[in-house]
Amino acid sequence: MANSYELTDVKKYFGSKATTVRALDGVDLTIAENEFLAIQGPTGQGKSTLLTLLGALDRPTAGKITYDGRDLGALPESELAQLRAAEFGFVFQTFNLIPTLTAQENVETALVPSGVSAEERRSRALQALADLGLDDRATHLPSELSGGQQQRVAIARALVKNPRVLLADEPTGNLDEQTRDEIVGLLEKLWRERGLTLIVVTHDSWVAARAQRIAVIKGGRVNTPEQVASS
Amino acid sequence: MFFTYLRRELRRRSRQAIVVSLGLAIGIGLVMTVSSASAGVKDAQTQVLHSLYGVGTDMTVTKTASVGSFTPSHFGFGGVKGTGAVAGGSKISRNVLHVTGGDATLPSSDVTKIASLSGTKAATGGLVLTDTSFSGTLPKFSFSGGTRTFTRNFGRHGGGSSSSTSTPSTFSGGSSSFNINSFTVTGIQISNAGVGPLDASQVTKGHYFSTKDTDADLAIVSASYAKTAKLSVGSKIMVAGKSLDVIGIAASNSNSANVYIPLATAQKLSGLTNDVSTIYVSATSASNVSSLSTSVGKVLPGSTEQTSASLANDVTGSLSSASSLANNLGRWLAIAALIVAFLTAGLLMMAAVSRRTREFGTLKAIGWKSRRIVGQVMGEGIALGIAGGIGGLIIGLIGSRVISGVSPALTADVPATGGFGGGFAGAAGTPPGGFGGFSHHHTASASSILVHLSAPLQGGTIALAVGLAIAGGLVAGGFGAWRASRLRPAAALRSIG
Numbered sequence: 001m002a003n004s005y006e007l008t009d010v011k012k013y014f015g016s017k018a019t020t021v022r023a024l025d026g027v028d029l030t031i032a033e034n035e036f037l038a039i040q041g042p043t044g045q046g047k048s049t050l051l052t053l054l055g056a057l058d059r060p061t062a063g064k065i066t067y068d069g070r071d072l073g074a075l076p077e078s079e080l081a082q083l084r085a086a087e088f089g090f091v092f093q094t095f096n097l098i099p100t101l102t103a104q105e106n107v108e109t110a111l112v113p114s115g116v117s118a119e120e121r122r123s124r125a126l127q128a129l130a131d132l133g134l135d136d137r138a139t140h141l142p143s144e145l146s147g148g149q150q151q152r153v154a155i156a157r158a159l160v161k162n163p164r165v166l167l168a169d170e171p172t173g174n175l176d177e178q179t180r181d182e183i184v185g186l187l188e189k190l191w192r193e194r195g196l197t198l199i200v201v202t203h204d205s206w207v208a209a210r211a212q213r214i215a216v217i218k219g220g221r222v223n224t225p226e227q228v229a230s231s
Numbered sequence: 232m233f234f235t236y237l238r239r240e241l242r243r244r245s246r247q248a249i250v251v252s253l254g255l256a257i258g259i260g261l262v263m264t265v266s267s268a269s270a271g272v273k274d275a276q277t278q279v280l281h282s283l284y285g286v287g288t289d290m291t292v293t294k295t296a297s298v299g300s301f302t303p304s305h306f307g308f309g310g311v312k313g314t315g316a317v318a319g320g321s322k323i324s325r326n327v328l329h330v331t332g333g334d335a336t337l338p339s340s341d342v343t344k345i346a347s348l349s350g351t352k353a354a355t356g357g358l359v360l361t362d363t364s365f366s367g368t369l370p371k372f373s374f375s376g377g378t379r380t381f382t383r384n385f386g387r388h389g390g391g392s393s394s395s396t397s398t399p400s401t402f403s404g405g406s407s408s409f410n411i412n413s414f415t416v417t418g419i420q421i422s423n424a425g426v427g428p429l430d431a432s433q434v435t436k437g438h439y440f441s442t443k444d445t446d447a448d449l450a451i452v453s454a455s456y457a458k459t460a461k462l463s464v465g466s467k468i469m470v471a472g473k474s475l476d477v478i479g480i481a482a483s484n485s486n487s488a489n490v491y492i493p494l495a496t497a498q499k500l501s502g503l504t505n506d507v508s509t510i511y512v513s514a515t516s517a518s519n520v521s522s523l524s525t526s527v528g529k530v531l532p533g534s535t536e537q538t539s540a541s542l543a544n545d546v547t548g549s550l551s552s553a554s555s556l557a558n559n560l561g562r563w564l565a566i567a568a569l570i571v572a573f574l575t576a577g578l579l580m581m582a583a584v585s586r587r588t589r590e591f592g593t594l595k596a597i598g599w600k601s602r603r604i605v606g607q608v609m610g611e612g613i614a615l616g617i618a619g620g621i622g623g624l625i626i627g628l629i630g631s632r633v634i635s636g637v638s639p640a641l642t643a644d645v646p647a648t649g650g651f652g653g654g655f656a657g658a659a660g661t662p663p664g665g666f667g668g669f670s671h672h673h674t675a676s677a678s679s680i681l682v683h684l685s686a687p688l689q690g691g692t693i694a695l696a697v698g699l700a701i702a703g704g705l706v707a708g709g710f711g712a713w714r715a716s717r718l719r720p721a722a723a724l725r726s727i728g
Contacts, residue, residue, distance in 0.1 A: 049721075057596055058721040078600065084720075085598025096593040100239035105232070112232050113598035121232075157597065 004165065004197045005031040005054060010063035011220075012049050023049040025220030027063070033164075036191050036198045038211035045217045047201045048169055054199060055088050055167045056080040067165075085113035089158030091187075093170035095150040097142040103129060103153045104138040110157045128156040132186065148179035152186070159190060165197045166190070172207055184210055237610050244583060248615055251576040255619025255703040258572030260626025261565040263696050267631040267686035269562075272554045275682040276540075279643045287353070287426040289520045290538045292345065292510040292527055296335040324366040328416060328471035328501040331359045336506035337531070342420075344530050345510055350523040352515045355427045356507030358418035358497045359488070362470050367409030414456060416470055417488035418497020418507075421445055426513040429481055429491050437464035437479030446495035450475040453483035456490065471500040572619075573703055577710030580612055584714040595720030605712040612708020613701065620700020627688065627696060634686035643680045 012024040023046040031037055031054075041047050052058040053065055056072050065072045067087075072080065089110075097106045107125035116124070129138050132152045142150050151171060158166055168187065172180035184207050191198040200211065208214050215222045241248045330336060339356055346354040419427055421440045431439035434451060450470065452462050457480050462468060466477045468490060475492060498504050512527070514520045524536040584591070591604050 052721040055596065058719065081595070081598055081600045084596060090593075090596045092593070094589075096589060098236070098590055098593075100243045101236065105235060108232060109594065109599075110597045113600065113603070118232070161598075 004033040004035070004067065005029070006064075006066045007053075008064045010053065010060045010065055012046070012053060012058070013061045022220050024053070024060070024217075027217075027220070027222050029215060029222050031197065031199065033197055034191075034195050036188070036210075036212045037200070038208035038214045039199065039201045039217060040203070040205070040208050040214055041217035043203075046220050047217050050217060050222075051167050051169050051199065051201050054165075055090060056083050081113070085110075086161065087164050089161065089163035089166045091151070091154050091158050091166065091168040091171045093173040095142070095147075095154045095174075097150055097153060097157075099142055102139050102141055103134060103145065103149075103156075106142070106153055107157045107160050110161050114161060124160055125156070128160040129153070131159075132156050146179075147175050148182060151175060151179075151183055155183070155186065155190070159194070162194070163196070165199065168198070168200045170201055170203065172202070172204060180204070180207070233607065233610060236607060237614060240611060241614060247579055247583060248618070251579050251615045251707060252618040252622055254572040254575045255616060255700065255707075256622025256626055258565070258569035259620060259623025259696050259699045259703070260630060261568045262699060263623060263627025263688070263692055264630030264634070264686070265562055265565045266692045266695060267627065267688050268634055268684070270689055270692065271634065271684050271686040274687065275641055275643070275684055276554070278682050279680050287430070287513045288428075288511045289514040289517070290512040290524055290527070290536055292337075292341075292512060292531065293508065293535050293537070294335040294337050294531070294533060295535055322366075322368050324364070326362065326364040326469065326472040328360050328362045328497070330501070330503070330508050331361045331415065334359065334508045336503055336508050337510065337534070339505045339507055341531055342507060342510050345512055345527055348523065348526050348530065350515055350519040350526065352513040353426045354510055354512045355420040355425075356494060357420065357428055357509045357511060358494060358501065358503060358506065359508045360416045360418065360497060360501055361413055362416050362490070363411065363413040364469070365409060365411050414460075414489040416490045416492060416497060418494040418501075419491050420494045427511045428488065433481045434479040435482050437477070439479060440493055445493050446499065447493055448473060448475045448496060449478045449493065451479040451481050451491040452477050453481050453487040453489055453491075455483040455487070460489075473500055569699065573706045576612075576615065576619075576703060576707035580608070580615075580707045580711035581714045584608060584711040584718075588718060591715055591718050592720050595718070601716050604718075605716050608711040608715045609705070609708035612706075612711055613704035615707055616700045616702070616704020619703050620696055623700065624693070624696050627692070631686040631688045634684065638683045638685060641682050641684050643682060 007027050007029040010024055010027040010029075011022070014021045014023055027046075027050065039047050039050060049058075053060055053072070054067075056067070056075075059073045063073075067083070070083075072083075075083070097103075098109065101109070104122070104125045107128050108121045111121045111124060126135065126138055129135055132155060134149060134152055134156065137145060137149060137153075142153070145153065151174075155171075166187070171187065172183050175183060187198060187200070188210060190196060198211075200207065202208050214224070216224065336358075337356075342354050342356040345351055417428055419429055419440075421442060421444060429439075429451065435454065437451070439451070440447070440449060450468050452460070452468065457463065457477075460468070462477050462480075464477055464480060467474045468477055469475075470490065470492065475496075481487065481491065492500075494507070498506060512523070514523050520538050521540065524538055524541075527536050528534065594604055595601070
């Protein structure tokens with residue numbers, strides 16, 4: 001299995017010299033293509049920071065992150081934006097849908113940077129919603145949808161551009177148990193069917209247990225659950 | 232997507248959008264109202280200028296007589312030569328036509344010089360004269376010397392009226408009595424009727440001069456003087472002792488001449504062959520009047536150019552107050568309102584963008600470039616600017632209509648110079664039997680001209696509103712866009728984590 005990501009001694013610090021927060025402090029991690037990885041860890045230990053680096057939303061303070069052989073820390077912002085537009089799909093805990101746009105329009109926003117025509121955007125967005133069982137909710141605003149439906153719209157938005165990597169930050173954090181099961185089942189299904197690399201940040205051990213591998217972040221470093229348990 | 236997103240976003244923030252647009256609208260509306268009022272004040276000043284100097288005139292050029300150079304006309308009574316006395320009880324009657332006091336004459340060739348200047352549409356010469364007739368019985372007194380002032384002997388001297396009036400006066404010396412009658416006469420160039428103190432459109436009875444009348448003994452009389460002097464079309468009027476036929480009656484205002492005659496006739500009767508006293512100039516456009524005035528000053532050193540702008544400095548009264556109000560208080564008030572509106576719009580947009588951090592961060596996370604997000608925010612700002620511009624246009628239109636509807640009456644008090652100049656002088660070489668050097672050269676009473684203020688909404692004012700609307704939108708959008716461009720995409724995720 002080819003490697004999708006290679007992280008070598010990645011550090012990410014925030015704040016000034018006097019008040020430096022070491023969110024990541026020497027992360028070494030390899031993520032294979034089509035892998036389903038769960039990232040766990042206590043609050044404030046750098047899980048989301050790691051996800052922003054994997055999603056090319058931020059650059060490391062030190063160390064190297066390569067994706068598909070490309071150094072994400074060295075690429076210009078325009079190429080990073082292109083990567084985000086074509087290769088990475090994001091799913092957030094609070095769904096992050098645009099409140100003024102309908103479900104269909106929210107899904108369409110993911111195709112805007114690729115320069116897809118309005119007509120094709122519409123048909124692909126409707127198809128993506130239909131794939132997630134939301135074809136009857138296409139014209140609804142986020143405020144008219146349940147939490148589970150909003151998260152499914154967010155997943156449709158992440159997948160409509162057929163990304164290679166799906167990055168999910170606490171995707172079930174705001175959902176009840178039944179909806180959580182539905183969403184995790186859906187993500188698992190999409191991962192299998194589409195051959196995605198799926199990286200999920202979660203507190204939920206039940207969700208993490210569904211992953212092929214679990215990486216635990218503690219003290220700004222990545223450990224295996226066994227390492228954490230033995231320490 | 233751009234317009235859908237923009238429309239929905241503005242609808243979501245409708246209250247804020249209304250506040251921003253209304254602020255911009257008030258600012259733009261105020262600027263428009265003040266601009267149109269200023270244009271109205273300028274129109275009123277031009278109206279005053281035209282009222283003073285004639286139709287189509289953007290500028291008048293005159294030359295003031297230098298001290299000591301003034302050679303007044305005189306009544307040559309032909310008295311006893313040398314030292315002696317004018318015979319008491321002698322009856323005298325004289326009629327002279329002289330340049331209205333204070334003005335020097337310019338050669339007619341200067342008209343051609345000005346006409347050939349770049350920026351001149353037309354130029355025409357005029358000879359502004361005063362006809363003074365003096366008749367009566369000489370008093371019995373004696374004096375010696377060639378030049379002697381005798382005002383002390385007179386109870387009062389008359390004729391001290393402005394150039395627009397004609398006041399027969401009487402004064403006495405000893406047991407005698409004199410009648411002095413004066414009226415203003417302007418010689419006008421007929422061949423160039425587009426600019427000048429009188430054109431055919433002002434003739435209400437009879438007709439204007441024909442091109443054949445360049446040196447004819449004809450006259451057009453102002454309506455007010457015709458009434459005073461009981462003249463009508465077909466009457467005869469004595470100018471410098473010459474009988475002229477009245478062929479028309481012209482509408483008059485407080486600054487009209489009493490009598491208009493062909494320029495060549497005026498030159499012949501006054502002995503000022505090839506001279507003019509005023510050059511009336513029409514500029515190719517209102518915007519180059521100032522530069523034309525400078526050019527004229529260079530071509531004719533020592534000349535005085537009066538434009539509507541320079542006239543504004545001389546005018547007092549409510550027109551001057553309105554001008555000052557529009558140019559000072561009004562302009563600064565409008566600018567202050569505009570700055571407040573722009574700043575409010577900008578700050579509100581910036582605050583709105585700050586509240587949308589997660590939204591923009593999410594868009595960046597899904598691949599939107601900063602440029603696209605900045606464009607979206609700028610689009611929202613410009614949309615608000617356009618809404619503010621439309622509102623401003625409506626407010627400006629209402630303001631302009633209200634001013635024009637109320638049409639406040641403004642008075643322009645213009646200090647008139649000259650008037651009854653020249654006078655009675657024993658000029659050089661004149662036998663001392665004439666009256667001594669009574670050079671009556673005074674400042675005539677100020678003219679008061681009534682004009683009504685309107686506030687025309689000109690193309691330039693509308694263009695200004697459109698420009699301000701776009702500027703307002705760019706300022707509002709620029710503040711927001713600047714804030715949006717500084718957002719880091721990671722903020723979307725960090726705000727959750």
